[in-house]
Amino acid sequence: MVFGLPMHPLVAHAVVVCVPLAALGAILMAFWPAAARRLWPAVLFVATIGLIAVPLTTQSGESLEERVGERELVEAHAKQGEQVLPFVIVLWLSVAGIFLLVYLIRRMSRSPDRAVGSRPRWRPIATVVLAVMALVGGVGGVVEVVLAGHSGAKAVWTK
Structure with missing residues (x-):
C-alpha cells in the first residue's frame, strides 16, 4: 500500500507507459541507424x-x-498479465543488442587496421535479428499490455 492505495495499479501504470515507449524506440532504432546512435540511452533506460x-x-x-x-x-x-514478461524480455534484449551493435560499429570505424569500406559479415545478420526481435518484443509486448489492461479494467469495473 502506498498512501492507502494498492501498489498494483500504481506499478501497472509504469508498465503501461514504459513498454509502448520502449517498443516505439526499439523499432525506430532497429530501422533507422541515426536514431539508434542518438536514442539508445533513453530507450535502454x-x-x-x-x-x-x-x-x-x-x-x-x-x-x-x-x-x-x-x-x-x-x-x-x-x-493475461503473466504473458507480458516474455515479450518485454525480448524487447529489452533487442534494445541492448542494438546498443551493442552501435558501440561495435563505432569502435570498428575508429580502428586504424580496418580496411576502408569493409564490413564484417555478421553485421547484416545481427541487424536483421535485432530488428525482428524489436518487432516481436515491441508489438507483442504492447498487445499483451493492452489485453492485460483491458482484462484488469473489466475485473475492476464489472460487478
Whole structure:
C-alpha cells in the first residue's frame, strides 16, 4: 500500500507507459541507424524500467488478488498479465543488442587496421535479428499490455 492505495495499479501504470515507449524506440532504432546512435540511452533506460516494472506488477497483483479474492475476471487478468514478461524480455534484449551493435560499429570505424569500406559479415545478420526481435518484443509486448489492461479494467469495473 502506498498512501492507502494498492501498489498494483500504481506499478501497472509504469508498465503501461514504459513498454509502448520502449517498443516505439526499439523499432525506430532497429530501422533507422541515426536514431539508434542518438536514442539508445533513453530507450535502454525506459526498457529497463519496463522490464523491472513487469515482475513488480505481477507480484503486487498476486498480493492484491489475495485481498480481493479469486474471481473469474481476476483470474483472467492474472493469466493475461503473466504473458507480458516474455515479450518485454525480448524487447529489452533487442534494445541492448542494438546498443551493442552501435558501440561495435563505432569502435570498428575508429580502428586504424580496418580496411576502408569493409564490413564484417555478421553485421547484416545481427541487424536483421535485432530488428525482428524489436518487432516481436515491441508489438507483442504492447498487445499483451493492452489485453492485460483491458482484462484488469473489466475485473475492476464489472460487478
